[in-house]
Amino acid sequence: MYSDDDDSQERIVLPLVIGVAMFVIVGVLGLVSFNKKPVAAAAKPVAAHAAPAATAAVPAVTAPAAVLNLKDDESQVVVENGVVKFYFASGKAEVAKGANEALADVVKGIKAGQKATISGFHDTTGNAALNAELSKKRAFAVRDALVALGVTEDKLDLVKPTDSQGSGAAAEARRVEVVLSK
Incomplete structure (x- = not known):
């Protein structure tokens, strides 16, 4: 038999687990975004020409x-x-x-x-x-x-x-x- 206490624990645990999982996912995505380092300064484009490689x-x-x-x-x-x-x-x-x-x-x-x-x-x-x-x-x-x-x-x-x-x-x-x- 189930009691009302078991139902209230299930209602608390599931949202808590989902919240922790979302926190971890957002943290990982934030880390990936932080590690991406584009250089954003201006420079003149250079044209290519042929030479032996x-x-x-x-x-x-x-x-x-x-x-x-x-x-x-x-x-x-x-x-x-x-x-x-x-x-x-x-x-x-x-x-x-x-x-x-x-x-x-x-x-x-x-x-x-x-x-x-x-x-x-x-x-x-x-x-x-x-x-x-x-x-x-x-x-x-x-x-x-x-x-x-x-x-x-x-x-x-x-x-x-x-x-x-x-x-x-x-x-x-x-x-x-x-x-x-x-």
Whole structure:
């Protein structure tokens, strides 16, 4: 048999459990939003031009650290765990605003004797050969931005990733990453 005391406990426990679960979900979402650090300063877009790229391969990035919410016609630059990530508008190779500020630590590292590796990725929409060429143009655009900041080309390695197609959202795949190395 059930008593009225059991019913009143059930009416209290269920909303309490739901409330705690919602608190945890909101906390996790807040943490993800807090860790996403876009650079929001103005910089002049740099046009790309062709040059030979290195043939060595780098490992593919498997998953984004934060969810990227860009429309197809938007671009953005983000610094995440020391990696500068340029996200490009669909079909475009223009570097996002804030490039100079985002690359400041890379330039400092190069002046201190390090090299920078630049890798271009692309999404899976459209012609694969055109996408590969576009990811190369995007990498050249980022290279040109570094050269405009005073970095010599001998300090830059353009490397085709082992898997140039990004995973997840198309906006995440349309990126170029810059990483310092010794």
